[in-house]
Amino acid sequence: MNLNRRHVVGGLAAVVAGILPTLSFAQGKGVIAIITPSHDNPFFKAEADGAAAKAAELGYEAMVLVHDDDANKQSQLFDTVIAAGVKAIILDNAGADASVAAVQKAKDAGIPSFLIDREITATGVAVSQIVSNNYQGAQLGAEEFVKLMGEAGEYAELIGKESDTNAGIRSKGYHDVIDQYPDMKMVAAQTANWSQTEAYTVMESMLQANPGIKGVISGNDTMAMGAWAALEAAGRTDVIVVGFDGSNDVRDSILKGGIKATVLQPAYAQAQMAVAQADAFLTSGSTGVEEKQLMDCVLINADNAAQLETFALKA
Amino acid sequence: MAQKTLVALILGSALALQGCKIVKTPAPGATTTATEQGEAGDDARIAALLDRTYDAELMLLVAERALPVADLRAALTVGLETAGATHGNKGSGEGAAWNFAVKGEGRVIEANLTSRARKAMLDTDGDGVADLTLQLGPVIKGTSLRDLAPFYRFGDFRDQIEFAKLARALNDRASAALQVPDGDLTGKIIRFSGTVDLRSATDPWLVTVVTLDTAP
Numbered sequence: 001m002n003l004n005r006r007h008v009v010g011g012l013a014a015v016v017a018g019i020l021p022t023l024s025f026a027q028g029k030g031v032i033a034i035i036t037p038s039h040d041n042p043f044f045k046a047e048a049d050g051a052a053a054k055a056a057e058l059g060y061e062a063m064v065l066v067h068d069d070d071a072n073k074q075s076q077l078f079d080t081v082i083a084a085g086v087k088a089i090i091l092d093n094a095g096a097d098a099s100v101a102a103v104q105k106a107k108d109a110g111i112p113s114f115l116i117d118r119e120i121t122a123t124g125v126a127v128s129q130i131v132s133n134n135y136q137g138a139q140l141g142a143e144e145f146v147k148l149m150g151e152a153g154e155y156a157e158l159i160g161k162e163s164d165t166n167a168g169i170r171s172k173g174y175h176d177v178i179d180q181y182p183d184m185k186m187v188a189a190q191t192a193n194w195s196q197t198e199a200y201t202v203m204e205s206m207l208q209a210n211p212g213i214k215g216v217i218s219g220n221d222t223m224a225m226g227a228w229a230a231l232e233a234a235g236r237t238d239v240i241v242v243g244f245d246g247s248n249d250v251r252d253s254i255l256k257g258g259i260k261a262t263v264l265q266p267a268y269a270q271a272q273m274a275v276a277q278a279d280a281f282l283t284s285g286s287t288g289v290e291e292k293q294l295m296d297c298v299l300i301n302a303d304n305a306a307q308l309e310t311f312a313l314k315a
Numbered sequence: 316m317a318q319k320t321l322v323a324l325i326l327g328s329a330l331a332l333q334g335c336k337i338v339k340t341p342a343p344g345a346t347t348t349a350t351e352q353g354e355a356g357d358d359a360r361i362a363a364l365l366d367r368t369y370d371a372e373l374m375l376l377v378a379e380r381a382l383p384v385a386d387l388r389a390a391l392t393v394g395l396e397t398a399g400a401t402h403g404n405k406g407s408g409e410g411a412a413w414n415f416a417v418k419g420e421g422r423v424i425e426a427n428l429t430s431r432a433r434k435a436m437l438d439t440d441g442d443g444v445a446d447l448t449l450q451l452g453p454v455i456k457g458t459s460l461r462d463l464a465p466f467y468r469f470g471d472f473r474d475q476i477e478f479a480k481l482a483r484a485l486n487d488r489a490s491a492a493l494q495v496p497d498g499d500l501t502g503k504i505i506r507f508s509g510t511v512d513l514r515s516a517t518d519p520w521l522v523t524v525v526t527l528d529t530a531p
Contacts, residue, residue: 119474119475130409131475133475134475135475135476135478135479136458136475136479139456139479143456151430151431169475169476172476173479176479176483180431180453180454181431181454266409269409273409290470291470292470293407293408293409294408294409294411294469295408295409295410296406296409296410296411296412298410
């Protein structure tokens with residue numbers, strides 16, 4: 001009990017410390033909370049930056065918070081922002097099932113939530129759910145991967161964090177395409193939890209067990225970077241690596257002839273769209289669009305990598 | 316007393332909230348019979364949806380709306396949005412492509428029949444240069460068959476997985492029905508109808524074929 005309480009207090013202290021640097025007290029249209037996973041992954045930082053920029057542009061204060069993919073912490077953050085009386089919540093959630101209650105809690109308190117990146121398993125709770133079409137994006141990545149592999153050979157798959165609905169969706173999208181090619185043989189598949197360091201270790205052991213690997217398809221770019229580092233260390237830069245997200249790190253690797261391809265999720269634009277819809281909802285009572293909205297992903301390879309910057313494609 | 320009631324109410328509502336059950340909206344094709352809810356029932360639901368709509372609605376739609384290649388090209392010179400609004404249908408979501416039904420014939424300039432995603436590059440305007448690519452399966456890329464149809468709406472499906480399974484099932488149905496002749500296709504005349512998705516007016520055409528005839 002004591003331990004529990006200390007944990008909660010510690011969590012609150014962290015929350016308060018997290019708020020203070022980004023919250024100023026100017027008069028405006030109120031505060032919009034922006035809650036995402038850790039900014040260690042530049043994808044989530046791009047989301048937060050995009051949302052905060054749009055919020056400022058539309059006359060709101062931004063309160064930027066991270067839940068570190070911990071549903072309990074997310075729940076505490078919701079308590080905090082509800083108590084703080086924010087006008088709306090922009091959320092990249094910490095679990096498709098676990099987040100429904102938190103979003104409902106905000107709704108019950110009269111605070112609308114606008115979800116980005118990840119879906120939740122209920123409709124009618126959030127006002128908007130704007131998600132990248134991960135399945136479509138994964139199919140694009142897999143089509144490129146299969147082409148690069150010459151439709152044949154041994155490959156490994158790095159899977160994302162299980163609690164993140166997109167990990168499973170991407171894996172299914174990959175296999176929807178790859179499994180139509182009987183000469184593509186998956187010799188290893190393992191989670192590296194979206195983590196670059198974990199992917200490095202996993203890739204090392206996959207290589208030891210399966211030296212015949214010709215390609216690696218990864219559920220995201222940070223894991224692709226970890227795998228590529230392990231492949232470089234092992235002198236196996238012949239291995240074809242394809243990622244997902246469209247990070248600047250992978251862009252640079254593609255331009256140097258390292259990783260071969262990735263799939264851009266327009267994270268920055270998506271977060272901005274969510275804030276624009278929040279503003280429309282707050283000012284007119286309606287977003288004017290359906291709750292569930294898809295955004296298509298774009299294949300990035302050597303042909304267009306140079307146009308990629310901070311999860312957006314320059315025209 | 317009042318305070319106690321309030322506490323009880325709060326506790327009660329908290330418990331009620333935790334006991335909340337999320338009931339999913341049945342997807343199209345769901346019946347009140349034994350079709351399973353959720354992902355386990357996807358294949359059965361989608362098969363039922365295809366049985367109901369593939370020939371009766373989708374093939375009819377392609378046949379009715381298919382523009383001759385030259386007409387669609389002419390419409391596109393005005394701009395993709397205008398051509399799309401008049402002749403096409405936009406897929407669900409931001410950044411989705413415009414989808415058109417198209418028909419025509421042309422000479423095969425080049426064909427790849429060794430890939431699992433077989434293709435024939437066709438010259439439809441007689442200048443000796445291929446101007447579109449026909450997908451001959453068995454692997455078909457894209458979702459233009461699904462996204463041509465205004466009656467397949469993302470919002471009617473549980474999630475992007477179920478919606479994607481519909482696209483795949485439609486592609487599989489189309490590709491299974493194609494009779495691709497054996498041997499080299501180069502030089503042959505092919506008559507086709509199908510669907511194409513475009514994100515810009517100048518995108519190369521990758522046609523998902525639904526009908527195919529060859530002449531020597």
